[in-house]
Each structure stands twice: as C-alpha cells, then as structure tokens.
Amino acid sequence: MEVSTPISANEFKACFELLRFNIESFIKGKPEVVNMALTCLFAGGHLLIEDIPGVAKTSLAKAIAGSIEGGLFKRVQFTPDLLPSDITGVEIFDPDGREFRFREGPVFANIVLGDEINRAAPRTQSAMLQVMAENEVTISVRTHKVPNPFFCIATQNPADHRGTYPLPEAQLDRFLMRISIGYPSHADEMQVVSQGITGTTPELLHRVVGIAQVRSMIAFVRTVRVSSALTDYIVRITAGTRTHPAVRLGVSPRGSIAVAAAAQARAAAAGRSFATPDDVKAVARHVLAHRLILAQEALSSEEAADDILQKVIDDVAVPRRP
Incomplete structure (x- = not known):
C-alpha cells in the first residue's frame, strides 16, 4: 500500500509552481489552461478537454505525464471498434499454470489519455468511466485496483460529430473539470512552429516531481x-x-x-x-x-x-x- 509523506503548504506551492513552469515551457501561452489541468489532478478528479484538433490537447496530457518521475503513462485512441476489454484488460488462460491470468489494460497507469473518447461505442465509454468513478476494474469475480494516483484526461472534438457517440450527461458528470485550450496568440504560435521544426516534443521535458510527491500533494489538498x-x-x-x-x-x-x-x-x-x-x-x-x-x-x-x-x-x- 502506497503511503503519502506529509508536506507543508509552502512545499505544495513550490512543487506546483515547478510543475507548472515545466509544462508551460512546452505548452506556450496557456497559463490558465495548465493551471486548471494541474488543479484537477491534485483535486483527485478527471479532466475532459474539448476543443478542435491541433491545439495541443494530447500534448498537454503528455507534458503533464512527462514532468512526473516514476509515473506510468498510457494512451488509448478511441475508435468505434474498441471493446471494453481493450480498456480494462482481459483474463487469459495459462495452460502451464492451468489457470486464468489477468492481463492489464491501459487503464492501469497513473495518467491515462483517452483520445477522442466520443468516437467509441457507449459500452466502451462506460468501461472507461466506471474505472474513473471507482478506481478499480472487476473482471469475472476479481477486483483489481488501478495505480494511485489515477488521473484520466479525455479529449473530444466538438466540431466534427460524424461517427461519434456523445457522452451522456451522467457520464459527463464523472469529469471534475472540462476545459478548452483555444488558438494561441501570434507570438505563441511562432514558438509552437519553431518547436515543431526542431522536433521538440513533450517527451523531452525534464521530470521535475516524483510520483510519491504527487500522492503527497493530493493528500495535502484534502486537508x-x-x-x-x-x-x-x-x-x-x-x-x-x-x-x-x-x-x-x-x-x-x-x-x-x-x-x-x-x-x-x-x-x-x-x-x-x-x-x-x-x-x-x-x-x-x-x-x-x-x-x-x-x-x-x-x-x-x-x-x-x-x-x-x-x-x-x-x-x-x-x-x-x-
């Protein structure tokens, strides 16, 4: 069982600022967006980013994950043929051990990116949202806990509804926050283009906070x-x-x-x-x-x-x- 080490208010602020500054070195000109995403993380909730393609929805998720040392990041590209077991995992029979073994799905990570969640069928969406609500997966009669912390970032495009399954209100309610990113300013977009030309990616960010510190920060927020x-x-x-x-x-x-x-x-x-x-x-x-x-x-x-x-x-x- 993971135990959180108590931290002070000043320590929390210092770690938060370190994370925010690191992420903003890649996500240009969007301080409020970064601030709200991190607020959602430390509040223990899940985040829905609703915006058009190409404005750094996926990059924001990767930048958060890339700034945390020791955290596991998984990405799921939602498509109409995706099955619930593709999200949660499945039990596979092991002929050597003569028993079923659980093979974990991508939700068994600290930060999970669900790209274009509204493109998956309702059954698959429900599988994802159930894990978000309960922090566990039940396969057959066994219950498997997902890692702590568990932060889901889902994205969807509000402009193109062809071949999509809009999230019902009850499922939208599972997201603590919904944000949009919007277009960058002229100066910020010039920096974004320069990053693209030089091949700068969020995976190249420095890892400035450990996963144990993130757990302690979430625990502090509750106090x-x-x-x-x-x-x-x-x-x-x-x-x-x-x-x-x-x-x-x-x-x-x-x-x-x-x-x-x-x-x-x-x-x-x-x-x-x-x-x-x-x-x-x-x-x-x-x-x-x-x-x-x-x-x-x-x-x-x-x-x-x-x-x-x-x-x-x-x-x-x-x-x-x-």
Whole structure:
C-alpha cells in the first residue's frame, strides 16, 4: 500500500509552481489552461478537454505525464471498434499454470489519455468511466485496483460529430473539470512552429516531481480547510442552477463536492491551508458548466452555459468570512 509523506503548504506551492513552469515551457501561452489541468489532478478528479484538433490537447496530457518521475503513462485512441476489454484488460488462460491470468489494460497507469473518447461505442465509454468513478476494474469475480494516483484526461472534438457517440450527461458528470485550450496568440504560435521544426516534443521535458510527491500533494489538498460559510456559498451556487429558468436540469450534489475539491486544490497552489470565495469563483465555470442541461428556450437562443452560470454566481452573496 502506497503511503503519502506529509508536506507543508509552502512545499505544495513550490512543487506546483515547478510543475507548472515545466509544462508551460512546452505548452506556450496557456497559463490558465495548465493551471486548471494541474488543479484537477491534485483535486483527485478527471479532466475532459474539448476543443478542435491541433491545439495541443494530447500534448498537454503528455507534458503533464512527462514532468512526473516514476509515473506510468498510457494512451488509448478511441475508435468505434474498441471493446471494453481493450480498456480494462482481459483474463487469459495459462495452460502451464492451468489457470486464468489477468492481463492489464491501459487503464492501469497513473495518467491515462483517452483520445477522442466520443468516437467509441457507449459500452466502451462506460468501461472507461466506471474505472474513473471507482478506481478499480472487476473482471469475472476479481477486483483489481488501478495505480494511485489515477488521473484520466479525455479529449473530444466538438466540431466534427460524424461517427461519434456523445457522452451522456451522467457520464459527463464523472469529469471534475472540462476545459478548452483555444488558438494561441501570434507570438505563441511562432514558438509552437519553431518547436515543431526542431522536433521538440513533450517527451523531452525534464521530470521535475516524483510520483510519491504527487500522492503527497493530493493528500495535502484534502486537508485544506473549507469553512461552513464557504460550503454554504458553494451549495447556494449549485442550488441556483436548479431554479434558473434557462436550465432544465441543474447541478447535482456531486457537482458541489467537485467545486469544493477544486477550490481546495487552487488554495493549496497559492500556498494556503484554507479555501476562499475567490477560489470557488475561479474554478466554478470549469467544474459546473458541463453539468448543466439547458432548457430548449436557452438552446434556441444560443445562451451559453458559461453565461448562465456566471449570472447564477453573480446573484449569490459572497460570505464575508470564508
């Protein structure tokens, strides 16, 4: 059993900054994207990156994995013919030992990249999402734990829906955060092109933090204080999504828990042992927007979930003493 070594708030901040700086040396001009991806990792959640091809979705996952010493990274390219056993693993009969032996699938890694998850059939998607929720795989009657930490980064292209199986709302809810990357600025894109010309890849990054340190950092995040006033603030925000006229189905209590966890991680990254309303506001859009199911009227008016969520947050009074 892996045991985490306790760390301080200052140690957490130093390691977080080291990781962030290292990843940003390859992912140019996207500090908020890198910051949110690492926040999701240390909050103990999973990340969905939804964006068009070619904006470094896969590179971001590889850069995170390439910055961690001792961590195992696996990539799965989702296709319509991919089977659940291709994800989780399968039992194979060993004639010498006269018994079935379990052959692990790619989910048995610390960081798993599921590329274009919406191209796989629903059965295969469910196999992946079940592991994300339970951190274990059950084959026949045996249960196999995945490594700790276990961080899944899934990608999907929102523009091309031909031959895709959109993730149902209940499965989207399994992702702690959804982010997009967007196009780089002119200056940043020039650096990206230069990296491509010279053959610079995320695999060439220095490994600046060990996997044991990552475990300790995740454990530290769980100790960050979330006061009753701040918990009340979070619950009032999520409750506000359930009564908004433009929302058909609001955020569940799982979303409230996710906001609290992400706020804890953001506070830890700032070197604090307590979370604040500003932490909640900073992570709320990335944590909650993909959990909203909009009413038909909102869809027809093209009112974005982000805009609705911002209105809900603006209507909720901020606690004076977090």
